[in-house]
Every structure is written in C-alpha cells, then in structure tokens.
Amino acid sequence: MHMPVLLDETISSLVINPHGIYVDCTMGGGGHLRSLLSKLEDDAQVLAIDKDKQILEENSKAIDKAGVKFIHGDFRNLKAIMKNENIAQVDGIMIDLGVSSFQLDNAQRGFSFHEDADLDMRMDREQELSARDIVNKYSEKELLRILFEYGEERYARRIVKSVVNYRSEKYINTTLELVDIIKSSVPAAYRREKHPARKTFQALRIAVNSELDALQGVLPQALELLKPAGRLCIITFHSLEDRIVKRFFQEKVKGCICPPGMPLCICGQKPQLQLVSRKPIVPSENECLANPRARSAKLRVASKL
Numbered sequence: 001m002h003m004p005v006l007l008d009e010t011i012s013s014l015v016i017n018p019h020g021i022y023v024d025c026t027m028g029g030g031g032h033l034r035s036l037l038s039k040l041e042d043d044a045q046v047l048a049i050d051k052d053k054q055i056l057e058e059n060s061k062a063i064d065k066a067g068v069k070f071i072h073g074d075f076r077n078l079k080a081i082m083k084n085e086n087i088a089q090v091d092g093i094m095i096d097l098g099v100s101s102f103q104l105d106n107a108q109r110g111f112s113f114h115e116d117a118d119l120d121m122r123m124d125r126e127q128e129l130s131a132r133d134i135v136n137k138y139s140e141k142e143l144l145r146i147l148f149e150y151g152e153e154r155y156a157r158r159i160v161k162s163v164v165n166y167r168s169e170k171y172i173n174t175t176l177e178l179v180d181i182i183k184s185s186v187p188a189a190y191r192r193e194k195h196p197a198r199k200t201f202q203a204l205r206i207a208v209n210s211e212l213d214a215l216q217g218v219l220p221q222a223l224e225l226l227k228p229a230g231r232l233c234i235i236t237f238h239s240l241e242d243r244i245v246k247r248f249f250q251e252k253v254k255g256c257i258c259p260p261g262m263p264l265c266i267c268g269q270k271p272q273l274q275l276v277s278r279k280p281i282v283p284s285e286n287e288c289l290a291n292p293r294a295r296s297a298k299l300r301v302a303s304k305l
C-alpha cells in the first residue's frame with residue numbers, strides 16, 4: 001500500500017468548490033484521489049493522470065465513481081490532455097511527485113536497490129530510455145552531471161569511474177550489479193551511514209523519467225488552466241524539486257520582472273498567484289514516524305489571482 005503523504009493538508013487546501021473540476025496529476029495508489037473524491041459532490045469532475053499504465057489500470061479498478069476519468073499520460077502535457085478532454089479551466093490541480101510504493105515494491109521495475117532486477121526505472125514502460133541505457137551508454141561527463149546534480153552524491157567521481165571501468169569489460173544489466181559497483185567504490189564509513197546506492201538510484205530515476213523537466217514544464221500550464229481562486233498544490237520530496245516550485249511561485253506572486261532599482265515598472269507583468277501559506281507545509285512528527293517516506297515532504301499551495 002502506498003501511504004499518501006500530507007493527505008488532509010493537501011486535500012483541504014485543494015478543494016475550494018465541492019462541485020468543481022479537479023486534476024490529480026499523479027494518481028499513483030489513489031490515496032489522495034480517494035480523499036479528494038470524498039470531499040466532492042456527485043456533479044464534480046476529476047481527471048486522474050499517471051504516466052505508469054500498470055498503476056493506472058490496477059488502481060482505477062478499485063475506484064468506481066462517476067465523474068472520475070483515468071488518463072494515461074505525462075503531466076508535462078497537461079494542456080494537451082485538458083484540450084483533449086474539452087476542459088478549459090479547473091478549480092484545482094495537485095501534483096505529488098516521486099515514485100509510488102507500487103513502483104518501489106515491485107522488484108521487476110528496477111527502482112529498488114534492495115531487490116535484484118533489470119536496471120529499468122521507467123515510470124512509463126512505453127518509453128524507450130531506461131536506467132540501463134544511461135548507465136551503459138552515457139558519457140563519463142554526463143553520468144557525473146547526473147549523479148552530482150540529481151543525486152548530490154559526494155562520491156560521484158569514484159562511482160562513475162568504477163561504472164566506466166566495469167562497463168568497459170561487461171554490460172551492467174541489473175540493480176544489484178550496480179549496487180556492488182557502488183559499494184566497491186565508496187569508503188567503508190559511507191557504506192555504514194545510509195545505503196550507499198541511495199543517491200545514485202535517485203539520480204538515475206530522475207534522469208530516466210526527466211522528472212525535473214516535467215515539473216518545470218507543467219507549472220506554467222497549470223497556472224494557465226486554473227480558474228481565478230483555483231488552487232495549485234504540489235508535494236515535493238527533495239530540494240531540487242522544491243526549489244523549482246518555490247521559484248515559480250515567487251516569480252508569479254511578484255509579477256514584475258524589471259531589474260531591481262528601476263524607478264518605474266516597464267515589464268507590465270502583474271502578480272498571478274497568491275501563496276496560501278507563506279512557508280511550505282511539512283508533515284507532523286507523528287506522520288513521519290508512521291511513514292518515514294514523509295520526512296522530506298513539503299507541500300506548497302498557491303491560489304490563482
């Protein structure tokens with residue numbers, strides 16, 4: 001079971017009109033979706049999107065409610081998805097980033113560094129690029145960028161060196177093969193801290209699924225699709241994601257993009273968003289105890305002006 005993070009905080013911030021139209025861009029196990037549906041009247045409409053067809057098919061079976069439409073798609077194409085559904089504006093959009101427990105716990109999907117599986121990590125299995133392609137085919141420089149940027153892995157250099165040496169002899173096919181390469185290249189003290197493959201796996205997952213590009217891409221589309229007073233709720237799990245959301249919100253709250261010191265505004269840009277809470281909402285200690293995955297979560301909520 002996927003335990004939804006910041007569930008009440010997200011849904012109570014999202015629902016401004018129980019008869020409205022809402023989008024769950026990351027349906028996953030459907031935890032947020034179920035709670036959202038429980039707050040809506042029968043005439044409300046919900047679009048539940050996920051790029052993982054298997055997740056969508058399995059979880060949609062258990063949610064039988066009129067007014068919900070399940071869509072296999074990438075939220076980075078949100079405007080096109082809405083156009084296809086003949087929906088121009090919505091009351092609320094939520095995005096709960098990262099992987100779902102269904103993906104992590106399904107060993108064959110290759111997301112877990114605890115289970116032996118093909119190095120896959122694709123959320124959308126119709127996509128061609130997998131973690132195996134990245135690990136075996138990307139240049140040393142590109143691998144380093146991925147591990148530094150997306151994993152903030154301090155031993156990126158050592159790990160990438162070992163990967164490049166290993167793959168000059170043999171193709172790296174499985175998760176545990178990669179875990180062994182990582183373990184053999186980091187200091188023993190680091191191996192004892194947390195799992196030494198944690199950051200490399202996170203970095204590869206982000207790269208395989210173009211997670212940061214998708215997030216950058218969806219934000220302006222979501223803003224455009226919201227009705228006035230409509231809510232945008234985004235749950236992030238690491239600083240890279242949170243920084244993107246925070247900066248977008250700050251820019252749209254401020255409006256004007258003239259350089260500081262200009263006596264008069266010449267850009268003419270007006271504020272488009274209002275923050276619902278100035279600081280991000282974080283899980284309670286109790287939630288973190290019950291669900292360790294919640295520890296790094298941050299919910300940011302904004303309202304369209």
Ligand SMILES: C[S@@+](CC[C@H](N)C(=O)[O-])C[C@H]1O[C@@H](n2cnc3c(N)ncnc32)[C@H](O)[C@@H]1O
Binds near residue numbers: 005050051096098
């Ligand atoms: C953290 S889970 C969502 C969990 C869900 N809120 C729940 O309560 O069960 C994230 C889900 O978003 C999906 N996802 C990630 N990036 C996506 C994207 N760009 N477009 C559509 N779905 C995406 C993943 O496949 C995964 O199922």
